[in-house]
Amino acid sequence: MRFKSYGWNVIGPIDGHDASQIQDAITLAKQQTSKPNLIICKTMIGWGSPNMAGTHDVHGAPLGEKEAAATREQLHWPYAPFEIPADIQSAWSAIEAGQSAQSEWDRQFSSYASSFPELAAEFTRVMHEELPSNWAQTKSSLLDFAKSISAPTASRKSSQQALDILVAGIPELLGGSADTAGKTSKAWHTHQDEDINYLSYGVREFGMSAIMNGIALHRGLIPYGGTFAVFSDYARNGMRMSALMKQRVIYVLTHDSIGLGEDGPTHQPIEHASSLRLIPGLHLWRPCDGFETAVAWIESIERKDGPAALFLSRQNLPQYSGERVQAHDILRGGYILSDCAASPEAVFIATGSEVSLAMQAQEKLHALGRHVRVVSMPCTALFDEQDAQWKEKVLPKGIKRIAIEAGHPDFWRKYVGLEGEVVGINRFGESAPAPAVYELLGLTVDRLVASV
Known part of the structure; x- marks a missing residue:
């Protein structure tokens, strides 16, 4: 009734173990072209097994040699394991029908391409997942x-x-x-x-x-x-x-x-x-x-x-990256957004809205004579694919790393190491204006400054 109320064409219930009923239902469904179809099949788990049909014993476990033999006898199935009778294989195989359908489709598309070459070329392009020439x-x-x-x-x-x-x-x-x-x-x-x-x-x-x-x-x-x-x-x-x-x-x-x-x-x-x-x-x-x-x-x-x-x-x-880096740097997943004049004593790793916190903290630290690098890492999956040389350039070994993200901190520990720190959130948030929630949960510029 639910699917009927949705406006679907509902067929059945039918016997889901009867191939002829299934075929008739599919034929009927194909005749309905203005709405989706639902075919309801009533089946029994383990159907054909004399002792296990309708029980959980046949779910996820083999019948066993004795019960398999009994099932073969009940179904009048004399064939060896994995043997497919010729009549069933002939009815099941769709190779000839598929080849015929493909040939007819190719013929129609060739005719279409002759009449509408630009549309046919566009269809071929998108089906091959090629982006437009422009x-x-x-x-x-x-x-x-x-x-x-x-x-x-x-x-x-x-x-x-x-x-x-x-x-x-x-x-x-x-x-x-x-x-x-x-x-x-x-x-x-x-x-x-x-x-x-x-x-x-x-x-x-x-x-x-x-x-x-x-x-x-x-x-x-x-x-x-x-x-x-x-x-x-x-x-x-x-x-x-x-x-x-x-x-x-x-x-x-x-x-x-x-x-x-x-x-x-x-x-x-x-x-x-x-x-x-x-x-x-x-x-x-x-x-x-x-x-x-x-x-x-x-x-x-x-x-x-x-x-x-x-x-x-x-x-x-705020807008940062457009005036500082090229697209190919960002496509590496993580890159140096803002560096310092001397060798960094610490590296901030940030994403999304927390990049601005890292940039503000860097500015405060630079005013104090401290040297800190800001790394933006918008896509960790791409950064993980980079070679060792790029990773070392962005995140040098032996330098403290502080990751900041308004999310759970555990993911970032592989980037900061045992000596690093993650400024994140390991609890649920609160209902309040965004600045107040950031302050309450400790995602602040002052906390970043203190972490170096």
Whole structure:
């Protein structure tokens, strides 16, 4: 009844052990083209086993030699293990049918290409996951724009500005959000705009991630979808599958820290960035400003063998990287954002909104004659891939390291070592304006100064 109330075409229940009923149901479902289909099959676990059918004994364990023999007898199955009878193999094999269908598709596409060569070439391009011929120009325009912004800007807003440029140059970008479009700064359309590549997923974070996986597997489109960072808990299984299947899916996760303020601890991510970084193959970006945000988008689009998660701020962030470094430095995942005149006695490692705290602390320490380096590390996965020479250049051995992030501290201990320090949060947040929460939880310039 639930799926009928959703407007689905519901078929069944049918006997899930009867091949003819299953085939009839599939045929019936194919006739319905205006709504999704659900076929309900009634089955019994261990069906055919005379002594174990309908019990948990057949779940995750072999029948055993005696029960297997009894099952064969009950099913009238005289064949040896792994032997497939010729009639079943003939009915099961789809090689000839597949070859015929492929040949017909090739014939139709060849005819289509003759009539519409430009559209056919575009289809071939996107299905081969090739970016448009003007990609270099689009990328350059995006980086130039990001460099031109000097006013403090929330990275979620910087992401929106990047998208405005990207969607104009990459028609296969397909966006969406889990009912948070306005707050994640992706409401760059109206629901009446039929020509906009955008899906409203509703309050369905896992549904969004699963649908985007399907879109990516089909090829031809580059899906991205947004929600609050804390709601990545609901999407996590789909995000893990994106990484496991090595699919280009882009997750836009906003309100990335206690900086979101008054919504309080239920909406303030603490462990989320660290836990998502642990998913193999997922590139989590936490940019400190608009230029890093632009680079994060570029890397996420150019990379074809895995997903990305963009952790973006609600609060405004100063602009640092655009006037100091090149995009290729940021693409290394971690780089020297601000160095000191002499050899550093300490290194601050920061991400996102905490980079500004590190920069302010560096300025105070320099006024005291202390030499401190600031390293921005927006993507730890990329930094981990760098060679030993780059890592030593950025984080020299024998120098104290202090990592700062408005999240759980444990992830950063591998970077700071036993003699280093992590300024983070190992408790839930509070409901208060962002500056007050930062002060309460000890993420302050004075604390960083005292740590050196």
